[in-house]
Amino acid sequence: MSVSNALSLLGYRVTIVEREPVLGGKVCSLHHPFPGPVSAMDILAPPIDRIREDPRILVNLSTTIESWSYDGSEGLASLSDGTRVRADALVLATGLEEVPPSLVPEYGYGSKKGVITSLELEERLSKGQSPIDGEMHSVVFIQCVGSRTERRGVPHCSTFCCTSSVKNALLLKSEEPSREVTVLYIDIRTAGPEQEALYREARRRGVRFIRGQPSLVMEREGKLLVCGENTLLRELYEIPADLVVLATGLRPRSSNSGMFAGLLIAAGATGFPEPHAPARNGVFLAGSVKRPMAIEEAARDARAAALDIHESLIRVQDR
Template sequence: MDKRVAIIGGGVAGLGAALSLDRYGIESIIIEKSPNLGGKVTGYAQLFPDFKDGKALVAELIDKARRSPRIKVLTNASIRTMARQDGRFELAMTSGDAVCADAVILTCGFEVFDARKQGEYGYGVYPNVITAPELELFLDPEGPTKGKLLRPSDGQPAQRVAIVFCVGSRNKRLGNPYCSRICCSYSTKQAIEIMERHPDANVTCFYMDIRTYGRGFEEMYQYAQELGVKYVRGRVSECSALPNGDIQVRAENTLMCRPVQGAFDVVSLSVGMAPCSDGAQIAAWLGLELDPYGFFQAKDDYLSPYETHQEGVFLAGSISGLKPIRDCLSDGFSAGGEVALYLQRLHQGRG
């Protein structure tokens, strides 16, 4: 078939979609607004629950995509407008370039919640309050500290670490009542990394509920407890800085019905996920529906999870709801197959 598919987003879902289409001999063009492919997974030295090398996974996907003559890539590429004309999609780029496609797969991913919006935790005020993505950089052997967990304020080793779950998720006041689905598991993975490298460390996780689902996730949670990671059920009410730079955490232990507090070298905030920043504009261009929180709605969550109500427009990854990395990659491959079937029907109909 002489068809082309535009894939908006070059993360793992977009790469999976392109590779799936390639198997069917269908040309695709990946449009990525950042300088590099791979999305947020490029910042993960280890994935959960199997601790697979995230950077190696992304490198393998990118290498396969780059070696295919049917997969074109545009990076640093921003879309100025997008519309359907005479059965084809016309994408005008801010660079002045134009892309024409017979179908579109939206794989724009998600945004990380801005922890400054929860001022009670002191992020952006106290240097030793960091976010989970920043903790990931500390744990990365190729990161700025070569895998050493150091206090940002003075560069001293951090032995006492608090991890606060559900920052920006399950919060009606912020307009994010939904669960981000991966934070419990993602932060548990980080706690395990700390304890494996520093068995004498003190790692305490403050949580609302532990939600670890999927093959291997619950086992990872159990392993963390075996290593000595402490779990305290209770929402943290406040983080404040002590004169020596330590962070004092105040919370309520809802299992014991009493307040608790402790001082830590570093506090990591498990920030949740929010809809992609371009979602509303893309939905307006293509006449698509968003749910009350800003995620794209599929045609039917059960029977057509990758299709939209607009013919020729498909979804994959966290653009339609938050999910783990391997689910996003699986989405990409599956959406590619759905698009191949769609283009085949389109080709036969015109023939």
């Protein structure tokens, strides 16, 4: 949406092809994204309204691109509904996906009630639902599930999961100050002044931070029990929990790997497209399809992509 609005401002006609029946991507699922205080809808409404009112932007929902051919100055996209669109450039702003938490089976995702992912927590909170049925006296967040690992996940840090968990830990603690809220981490990476302020506030309000990922989430007497070692104090911990939230790693969307291979987009060391690779065949990338990014960075990256396209089209015209 950000690329489209920027390109339209530069005078181009744009066609959006969105696989889902609504615009907005993952942000639709978020509750109150950091750095706050605005809601996801407050973030999404202005660009969506601009797109609706802009005669230069055409939106195709529940649609994908089947193929893209490019002759050096113009391309042709075939869409899944049979439509063909002539275009000067193709922008992939297709985002990323969570590493499947089942890769780390000892945390009980899918087999133990009360174990959910950060994205599922966001979705439930954004719909006004309680994260679990029943009382929530104790909540444990486990960071870096399937990330920063050579096995069972991805090697990179997703950069914003610590802030996302701190934000939700603070929310659940503020909602009920007697609730035990614990974050289990490898390192806390809340880089940036607003992010660090959230971390300080969470500590001030009594959210507990323990260094050391758990080795196991088990069930005892109908309650979850999170077991591991505090690697700073060299002490074992066992934390009873009603809700365990897994902050999963983020990786390229597997459903798009065929499309990327067809468009000759090479993967770099992290599995995301090779960074700094020049645009080829009229194809540009924007936002979190390149690497994990928070909303503000993704929107900035999208505006930069629009300028890249503008510059390359001026070069094509000058040839």
